Amino acid sequence: MLTLATVMIPASASPVGIFFQQLEIGITLGAMYALVALGYTLVYGIIELINFAHGDIFMWSTVVTLAVIQAMGITASPGPVKLIGLLILLLAIGMLVSATLNYTIERFFYKPLRKAPRLAPLIAAIGASFILETIAQLWRGSSFVAFPSIFPSVGITFGSVRVNLLDVVIVIVAVVLMYGLERFIRLTRMGKAMRATAQDPEAAALMGVNINRTISMTFIIGGALAGAAGVLYNLYIAQVWFFTGFQLGLIAFTAAVLGGIGNIYGAVLGGFVIGLIEALTIQYVPGGFAWADAVVFAILVLILVFKPSGLLGQQIPNKV
Amino acid sequence: MLEIHDVDTYYGPNHVLRDLNIEVNQGEIVTLLGANAAGKTTTMKTIFGIVKPRNGTLTFKGERIDTMGTDQIIAHGLALVPEARRVFPRMTVFENLEMGAFLNNDRSVIDQDIERMYALFPRLKERAKQVAGTLSGGEQQMLAMGRALMARPQLLCMDEPSMGLSPILVQTVFDTIQEIRKQGVTVFLVEQNAFMALNIADRGYVLQQGQIVLTDTAKNLLDNDLVRRAYLGG
Numbered sequence: 001m002l003t004l005a006t007v008m009i010p011a012s013a014s015p016v017g018i019f020f021q022q023l024e025i026g027i028t029l030g031a032m033y034a035l036v037a038l039g040y041t042l043v044y045g046i047i048e049l050i051n052f053a054h055g056d057i058f059m060w061s062t063v064v065t066l067a068v069i070q071a072m073g074i075t076a077s078p079g080p081v082k083l084i085g086l087l088i089l090l091l092a093i094g095m096l097v098s099a100t101l102n103y104t105i106e107r108f109f110y111k112p113l114r115k116a117p118r119l120a121p122l123i124a125a126i127g128a129s130f131i132l133e134t135i136a137q138l139w140r141g142s143s144f145v146a147f148p149s150i151f152p153s154v155g156i157t158f159g160s161v162r163v164n165l166l167d168v169v170i171v172i173v174a175v176v177l178m179y180g181l182e183r184f185i186r187l188t189r190m191g192k193a194m195r196a197t198a199q200d201p202e203a204a205a206l207m208g209v210n211i212n213r214t215i216s217m218t219f220i221i222g223g224a225l226a227g228a229a230g231v232l233y234n235l236y237i238a239q240v241w242f243f244t245g246f247q248l249g250l251i252a253f254t255a256a257v258l259g260g261i262g263n264i265y266g267a268v269l270g271g272f273v274i275g276l277i278e279a280l281t282i283q284y285v286p287g288g289f290a291w292a293d294a295v296v297f298a299i300l301v302l303i304l305v306f307k308p309s310g311l312l313g314q315q316i317p318n319k320v
Numbered sequence: 321m322l323e324i325h326d327v328d329t330y331y332g333p334n335h336v337l338r339d340l341n342i343e344v345n346q347g348e349i350v351t352l353l354g355a356n357a358a359g360k361t362t363t364m365k366t367i368f369g370i371v372k373p374r375n376g377t378l379t380f381k382g383e384r385i386d387t388m389g390t391d392q393i394i395a396h397g398l399a400l401v402p403e404a405r406r407v408f409p410r411m412t413v414f415e416n417l418e419m420g421a422f423l424n425n426d427r428s429v430i431d432q433d434i435e436r437m438y439a440l441f442p443r444l445k446e447r448a449k450q451v452a453g454t455l456s457g458g459e460q461q462m463l464a465m466g467r468a469l470m471a472r473p474q475l476l477c478m479d480e481p482s483m484g485l486s487p488i489l490v491q492t493v494f495d496t497i498q499e500i501r502k503q504g505v506t507v508f509l510v511e512q513n514a515f516m517a518l519n520i521a522d523r524g525y526v527l528q529q530g531q532i533v534l535t536d537t538a539k540n541l542l543d544n545d546l547v548r549r550a551y552l553g554g
C-alpha cells in the first residue's frame with residue numbers, strides 16, 4: 001500500500017526493534033482488515049454471496065466522514081475532550097452511512113435476485129460496486145484528498161518501538177466492536193436468528209424467524225463494521241480516494257477466506273494474520289511496497305487451492 | 321382446524337399437487353400416506369408457505385394461511401417436524417430446543433418446556449451440550465420433535481418421523497405422537513410406514529401422484545384392498 005509510507009519508521013532502529021515495530025503496524029492494520037472481513041463473512045455465511053460492493057461500502061464511510069470534518073472546518077487536533085467527542089461523532093456517522101448503504105444495496109440489488117442463479121447476485125454486486133465508486137469519484141474527484149490529522153502525535157516508545165496513541169485507539173475500537181458483535185450473535189434473539197438462518201434458512205423460517213429481516217440486519221451490521229473501519233482508516237492512512245475500497249476490500253476478503261469464510265472468529269484471525277503478513281512483507285521483502293498486494297493475493301490463491309475451508313473452516317456440513 | 325381446499329402446487333412447469341383437499345379437525349391424528357414422489361413433502365411445504373400454491377386456499381382455524389409468510393404461519397400455532405430432521409447442525413441440543421421457542425419471549429416458560437422435552441426424551445438431556453450435527457439419526461429425530469413441540473403448537477405436522485429409525489425407535493416415536501395428542505395437540509402425520517401410522521391415526525388420506533385417491537377412517541383403511549396391496553404388503 002503506497003500510503004503506508006506515512007507510518008513507516010526511521011531506519012536507525014535495531015533489527016529487533018524494526019521487527020517489533022512491524023508487528024505493531026501489522027496489528028493496527030489487521031484490526032481494520034478484521035472489521036471489514038467480518039462484513040464479507042457475515043453476508044457470505046447467511047446468503048452465500050460474496051458482496052463485491054463491500055469494499056466500496058467501506059470507502060463511502062471514508063468519503064462521507066471527510067466531508068463532515070471539512071464542513072466542520074477542523075484541520076488540526078482539537079484537544080482531548082473535543083477529540084473524544086469528534087471520534088464518537090465520526091464513528092457514528094461512518095457506521096450509519098455504511099450500514100444504510102449496505103442495507104439499501106441488499107434491498108434493491110440482491111433481494112430481488114434471491115431465487116435467481118448464483119451468478120446473478122454476484123454480477124449485481126459488481127454493478128453496485130461500480131455505481132458506488134463512480135458516484136464517489138464524481139463527488140470527490142479522482143485524486144487523493146488528505147484527511148486532517150486530528151490525533152496529536154503522542155505515543156509511548158519501548159526501545160525503538162513506537163506505539164502511537166492513535167494505534168492503540170484503533171485497536172481498542174476494533175476489539176470493542178468485535179466483542180460486541182460476538183456477544184450480539186451469541187446472546188440476542190436477532191443474533192440467534194442470524195446463526196439459525198446461516199445454518200439452514202428454511203428450518204429457521206419454520207422456527208418463526210423472519211428471514212428477510214434477518215438478512216437485512218446482517219447487511220446492516222456488516223455495513224456498520226465497515227463504516228467504523230473507514231473512520232479508523234481515515235485517521236491512520238489519512239488519504240481519501242474513491243478507489244480505496246477496491247483494494248482494501250480484496251485484502252479483507254482474503255482475510256475472510258483465510259480464516260474460513262462464514263466464520264466470524266476466522267475473519268478476525270484472518271484480518272490480523274493478513275495485517276502482519278503485509279507489514280512484514282513491506283519491511284523484509286526487497287521492494288516490499290510493490291510486493292505487499294501480490295503476496296496477499298498469492299495467499300488467497302494458495303488457500304483456495306489447498307485449504308478452501310480456511311484456518312477455522314466449518315467441520316460439520318451445512319446441510320444434513 | 322386445517323383445511324386444504326382445491327390446491328394445485330407446481331415446481332416450475334412440474335404440476336405436483338393436483339386439486340388437493342385435506343381436512344384436519346381439532347384433536348385428531350390424521351395421516352397422509354403415499355409412495356415416494358407422491359407429493360407428501362410438497363403438501364407440507366405448501367401448508368407452511370415454503371412453496372406457494374398456484375390455485376386453491378389453505379385455512380387454519382378459519383384464517384387464510386396461504387397468503388402468509390412461513391414465520392407468520394408458525395406464529396399462528398403450526399409447527400413442522402421437517403423431512404430429514406433439519407436440526408441446526410452447529411448449535412447444541414439446548415440451543416436447538418431454544419430455537420423452537422423462538423417466538424416465545426417468556427424465559428421461564430421456555431426453561432420449563434425444555435425440562436418437559438428432557439423428560440419426554442431423556443436422551444436429549446444427556447446430550448444437551450453436544451452440537452446437533454454430531455448426534456445420531458435417532459437422536460436428531462427426537463431433537464426435531466422436541467424442537468417443534470417447543471413452539472407449543474396447536475397443530476403439529478410431521479414429515480416421515482420414522483424414516484431411517486430402528487424398530488424400537490419407531491415405536492418410541494409413535495408412542496410419543498400419541499402422548500402429544502393426549503396433551504391436546506392435533507397431529508398431521510405424513511408417513512410411508514402405513515401400518516404404524518394407521519394404528520395410531522383417526523383418519524387417513526392416500527396420495528398418488530399428487531392426487532388424493534382415497535380417504536377414510538384409519539380402521540377402514542387398514543382393511544382396504546388398495547392400501548393393503550400398496551402399503552401393507554398384503
Ligand SMILES: Nc1ncnc2c1ncn2[C@@H]1O[C@H](COP(=O)(O)OP(=O)(O)OP(=O)(O)O)[C@@H](O)[C@H]1O
Pocket residue numbers: 331334336354355356357358359360361362363403512
Ligand atoms: N424443489 C423441487 N423442484 C422441482 N421438483 C421437485 C422439487 N421438490 C420436489 N419435486 C418433485 O415433486 C414430486 C413430489 O416430491 P415430494 O418431495 O413432495 O415427494 P414425497 O411424497 O415427499 O416423496 P418421499 O417419500 O420420497 O419423500 C417429485 O417428483 C419431486 O421430484
Ligand SMILES: [Mg+2]
Pocket residue numbers: 360361362403479
Ligand atoms: Mg418426502
